[in-house]
Amino acid sequence: MYRNKCAACYRQFNRMEHLVEHMRTSFHSGHEPSCGICGKHCRSFESLREHLIGPLPKQECRDVFAYQGCRFCLKVFDSPNARRVHQERCQLSGLDAGLIARFANLGLRDNLSMGRGQQVVALACKMVGGGSDGSLDLCARVCIIDEQENIIFHSYVKPPIPVTNYRYETTGIRPEYLRDAMPTRVVLRKIQDFLCNGEPMWKIRPRAGGKARILVGHGLDHDLESLQIEYRPEMLRDTAKYPPLMKTSKLSNSLKYLTQAYLGYDIQTGIQDPYEDCVATMRLYMRMRSQAHRIEDYPLASDPQNRNNFVSWRQSDLERMTPEQMLEISRSDYYCWCLDSYI
Incomplete structure (x- = not known):
């Protein structure tokens, strides 16, 4: 018994x-x-x-x-x-098609600046293909938003090696968008400086009074690797690795599924926009944080x-x-x- x-x-x-x-x-x-x-x-x-x-x-x-x-x-x-x-x-509503279309041709937006106190930002990238078979992921577009879903950085990114597959059906990216785009090394420096916010990397800790920013995203390791950015793991909030948001088998759920199941709307239909992904991950983070x-x-x-x-x-x-x-x-x-x- x-x-x-x-x-x-x-x-x-x-x-x-x-x-x-x-x-x-x-x-x-x-x-x-x-x-x-x-x-x-x-x-x-x-x-x-x-x-x-x-x-x-x-x-x-x-x-x-x-x-x-x-x-x-x-x-x-x-x-x-x-x-x-x-x-x-x-039940939250998704971004309307007109807004997404406007951001699809937004071009550069750079409001990255140092600020007081700790802040939370979300990052998302869109990848094109490199290598002989086009299977190598190369970041060609990046977006960062704040907690209020305002865009603080958006840019097309010129990969360090030739693009062999633009994956237009999902990315909407054409060769001319990358011709004069910001090089990866410039984007790396801008974003890394913004995230550290004046703190040395070795000093960053998730503590009261810290300056470095909390970074939210889905599959952040992959995004940061594609941008060649190094950042402290303690400052990452990854919806793909957060145990309460994972499958019962301890595998990751897709961002598309998480958004539909926990926010109540659909994303990533047709051409995908990194701003839409940023908003979804930020909303998921805020919902988890507010428990x-x-x-x-x-x-x-x-x-x-x-x-x-x-x-x-x-x-x-x-x-x-x-x-x-x-x-x-x-x-x-x-x-x-x-x-x-x-x-």
């Missing part, structure tokens, strides 16, 4: 020592997505979505969620009317003050704890973006 039940994910174990081992490795915390009906913790929003509206949902939770739950942020409300009022705000989680002095398992999250506790002490007490001392193994609200 199972008697030892995890207070977070509700898994049951027939021996207390097995529950303790589960808690050592699960890193349950208040930063995990959780069901607003039964309280179950999930490792990702995809897992929570399956719990509520998947092929085999929990029946009781599904029935309540169908009337009182928001299918975008997955919150549960007191009444169907409260849900309707919320969902009108939660109301319990404030903790040391919210990460890696913080020394957490005694390495169970490792230093004696087995006998842990086995005398209740599941709720073990959950109380458990901490997250990833940096929740809600913590940016306190920087």
Whole structure:
């Protein structure tokens, strides 16, 4: 008979020592997505979505969620009317075609400047093909926006090697757009200086009072590599690698899917624009950052003050704890973006 039940994910174990081992490795915390009906913790929003509206949902939770739950942020409300009022705000609208068409021929916009305090910006690139078969990704267009979705930098980029495939069907880029474009090395210097904001690279930390900017994007490693930009990993907020936004298999979701599922509109139809991608990643970031989680002095398992999250506790002490007490001392193994609200 199972008697030892995890207070977070509700898994049951027939021996207390097995529950303790589960808690050592699960890193349950208040930063995990959780069901607003039964309280179950999930490792990702995809897992929570399956719990509520998947092929085999929990029946009781599904029935309540169908009337009182928001299918975008997955919150549960007191009444169907409260849900309707919320969902009108939660479902965001996409950029209209006229706006996208205007930005498609925008040309250079350079408002990069040093500023006081830490800021958040989103970056997106569009790639053309290089190499003999055109499969090598070369950045040919880059866009950066601020938190209010204003463009602060936009430019076509002249790749360092010849372009062999302009991928016009998705990029909309023609040879004449790149003929007099800004060279990659110039774009690199401009963006890197802007992100560091006067701070030496070695000094950059995600701390209060820092000057360096937080950079949001989707597949940022690929974008930064194509621009030959080096930046501190602690300052990156990548929607392709953020655990709550990943698949239950721990693989990345596409930006197109994330935008449709969590913001409620479609992107990347026809010719794609980096401004549209910037807006989508910034909106996803802001939605994740705005989550109301319990404030903790040391919210990460890696913080020394957490005694390495169970490792230093004696087995006998842990086995005398209740599941709720073990959950109380458990901490997250990833940096929740809600913590940016306190920087």
